[in-house]
Amino acid sequence: MPADYPVGTADALPVLNLKTDNAAPIVSKETYVKGSFSLADVGGASVDGTLEVRGRGNSTWGWVKKPYRLKLTNSTSLLGMPKGKNWVLLANYADKTLLRNDVVFMFGRALGMEYTPRAQYVELNLNGAYQGVYQLTEHIRVDKDRVNIDEMKVTDTDAEKITGGYLMEVDFRHAKNYCIGVTWETFCVNNVNTSRDVDYCIDSKHGMQPACLASPETLHDPAWAAQRQYIDKYYADMEAALFSDNFTDPTTGYAAYLDVDSVISYYIANELFKNVDGAESSFYIYKKRGGKFFFGPLWDFDLASGNAGYNDADKSYGWYIRAYPWFAQLFKDPAFQAKVKTRWNTLKAEGKLEYISQYAEARAIWLDKQQKKNYQLWSITDFAPWILHGGHGGTGSYEAEVKEMVRWQKERIDWLDKEINK
Numbered sequence: 001m002p003a004d005y006p007v008g009t010a011d012a013l014p015v016l017n018l019k020t021d022n023a024a025p026i027v028s029k030e031t032y033v034k035g036s037f038s039l040a041d042v043g044g045a046s047v048d049g050t051l052e053v054r055g056r057g058n059s060t061w062g063w064v065k066k067p068y069r070l071k072l073t074n075s076t077s078l079l080g081m082p083k084g085k086n087w088v089l090l091a092n093y094a095d096k097t098l099l100r101n102d103v104v105f106m107f108g109r110a111l112g113m114e115y116t117p118r119a120q121y122v123e124l125n126l127n128g129a130y131q132g133v134y135q136l137t138e139h140i141r142v143d144k145d146r147v148n149i150d151e152m153k154v155t156d157t158d159a160e161k162i163t164g165g166y167l168m169e170v171d172f173r174h175a176k177n178y179c180i181g182v183t184w185e186t187f188c189v190n191n192v193n194t195s196r197d198v199d200y201c202i203d204s205k206h207g208m209q210p211a212c213l214a215s216p217e218t219l220h221d222p223a224w225a226a227q228r229q230y231i232d233k234y235y236a237d238m239e240a241a242l243f244s245d246n247f248t249d250p251t252t253g254y255a256a257y258l259d260v261d262s263v264i265s266y267y268i269a270n271e272l273f274k275n276v277d278g279a280e281s282s283f284y285i286y287k288k289r290g291g292k293f294f295f296g297p298l299w300d301f302d303l304a305s306g307n308a309g310y311n312d313a314d315k316s317y318g319w320y321i322r323a324y325p326w327f328a329q330l331f332k333d334p335a336f337q338a339k340v341k342t343r344w345n346t347l348k349a350e351g352k353l354e355y356i357s358q359y360a361e362a363r364a365i366w367l368d369k370q371q372k373k374n375y376q377l378w379s380i381t382d383f384a385p386w387i388l389h390g391g392h393g394g395t396g397s398y399e400a401e402v403k404e405m406v407r408w409q410k411e412r413i414d415w416l417d418k419e420i421n422k
Contacts, residue, residue, distance in 0.1 A: 006359075006366035013370050014041045014079055016089075016122045016136060018053060018068075023127045029055040032071065039078060039122070049074055056088065058173065058281075060302070065093040065132060065378050069139070079120040081138060082145035089124065090135040094387060095302040096380055096401040098133055098371060103360050104273060104301040110352045111265045115147055115297045123370065132374040133367070140284060140297060142167055142215045147297065150289045152216045157226040164289030166231050167215040171281045174201045174210040200228065202235045206243055207325040209280045211235065231287075238293060242326065248333045259294045263330070264343050266295035271321045272353075273304035274412060276313045279324040306408035309387050316411035319419075344420050353413050357406045364402040371398050 020026065020035035032052035040046040049072055055061050056069040068089040075083045092098045101119070108116030119137040123130070142151045142165060149165025156162055200219035201212040213219050219228045238257035247253040254260075270278030277283075282300035285293050306314045313320065321327050330336045347353055364371075381396055395401050 006362045008366065009368050010042075010366050010370065012042045013133065014039060014120065014122045014136075015125065016134070017125045018051075018070075019127055020053065026053055026055055026066070026068065026126075029057070029061055029069075037070070037072075041079060047076060047078065049076060057091075059384070060091060060094065063091065063093040064382075065091040067091040078136060079122075081118045081120065084138060084143065084145070086139035086141055088137045088139050089122075090119070090137055090302075091132075092135060092302055093378065093382075094384065095307060096395075096398065097360075097364065097405050098135075098367060098374070099360055099363055099402065099405070100273075100301045100304055100307065101135060101137075102363060103356060104269065104275075104298055104304065106359055107269060107272075107352070107356060108296075108298040110355070111269060111347075113262070113265050113269075113296050113298065114294065117146075117297060117299065121367065121370070123373075130373075130377065132377050133370050140167075140214070140299060147215075147284075147286050149286055152227060154218075154221075154223050154227075160290060162227060162230045164287050164291060165215070166213065166287040168202075168211045168285045168287075169214050170209050170211045170279070170283035170285065172209040173281065174199065174212050202232060204239060204325075205236070206239050206329075209283075211285065214284075234287070242329055247329065248335065254330065254333075257292055259292045260336070260339065262294040262296055264336075264340055266298070267321055267327060267330075267340065268343060268347070269298055270304075271319070272412065272416065273301055273409070274306070274313055274316075274320045275301050275304040276308045276311065276320075277301070277303060279321050279327065303387070305405050305412075307387060307405075309385075316408050317415045341420050344416070348417065353417075356413070357410055360402065360406055360409070364398075 017038045018035060019037070020033045024033050024035075026033050032054045034050070034052055036048065036050050038046060038048035051073060052071045054069050055066055057067045060067050070087040070089065072085045072087070075085045077083045078087065090101060092101065095101070102121075105116050105119055117138045117140060119135045122134055122136045124132065124134045138146055140147065142149055147167055149167065150161075152165060198220075199212040199217070201210040203210050213231070216224060216227060218224055219231075234257070238254070241247060241252065241257055242254040244253065250256075269275075277300045284297055284299060285295055287293050303313070306316065308314060311320075312318055322331055375398060380398060380401070395404055
């Protein structure tokens with residue numbers, strides 16, 4: 001088994017204690033609260049310091065178990081992960097197995113993607129009160145140990161330096177107007193107070209959601225006009241090449257602008273887990289200096305593996321990511337289809353598809369003591385309507401939730417294997 005394979009049942013998890021100044025509540029996703037932290041590993045090693053903390057997430061912020069964004073005062077290594085100031089606490093409340101993001105991060109490493117966020121389970125205490133099991137996770141950002149691209153400076157305007165690096169996130173919430181179409185309702189928003197006013201976003205001409213710059217973050221500033229014009233043009237040229245009559249040409253088509261291997265890895269992971277957030281939100285793209293667009297890293301899989309009850313995402317059969325415009329166009333190229341097939345069958349031969357269920361089952365056993373404590377505080381049966389509407393329905397126990405996820409995932413692999421190899 002790989003080195004990250006969990007063995008037995010963990011007697012304890014690392015404990016993260018967060019204290020806000022004057023026990024101030026964390027009520028905002030925009031405003032940080034100052035405080036301190038201490039993190040004790042199960043072996044006795046500990047680290048502490050000061051930080052700022054705020055809420056994070058979109059629909060997840062509406063749950064009773066809140067996710068958080070941490071900004072440490074000093075760059076610090078946490079639980080063996082490389083030093084950083086910026087971290088995320090994933091609550092995983094919508095995912096009653098607590099496993100989906102963990103399993104996908106494992107699979108991202110198995111795929112050999114350039115960067116997959118590292119994460120460790122912790123028990124969180126906030127101002128002395130137990131908050132349950134969380135995933136302490138690296139925040140996706142430009143850094144030598146995270147998305148390893150050049151961090152753009154305002155003076156980087158010459159022909160070489162202006163080409164990178166850029167980190168972008170495709171997200172429907174940045175659209176001027178957007179609709180979430182589901183099988184039981186359609187929710188539409190006239191996004192007047194859009195975050196586009198803060199983040200610089202590029203609109204697709206071919207039906208994808210806006211791509212917004214996570215780095216550099218200041219492209220609205222007139223001083224960054226050259227970089228803004230460069231990435232606008234590169235993005236437009238990429239789409240023009242992808243949807244051109246000669247889009248399959250390796251010199252002038254999409255392959256001139258996209259790192260195809262990274263696209264295939266990203267596609268397989270998101271299609272395999274049928275991730276509802278894989279193509280219209282939490283979809284990261286980055287561009288190295290002098291390089292093409294890379295797809296990734298993987299992020300936000302708590303509603304994957306049959307856990308979302310809309311758009312038939314709960315069904316183990318049917319294409320999902322392939323239906324989105326960029327991917328639909330790519331699959332019109334027989335060479336791209338052949339590469340996906342080859343990569344899929346290589347993963348299958350290496351046992352990496354079979355390992356998904358083995359890892360999930362072992363990880364559930366490993367978490368058993370802590371999940372029981374977690375679900376003494378939080379509900380195992382609390383599901384939003386957009387989860388319950390589908391075939392999932394809630395199972396009523398942690399063991400049944402894990403069993404259902406594993407069953408669904410095995411069926412999904414079987415369906416994809418037949419379809420890809422037709």
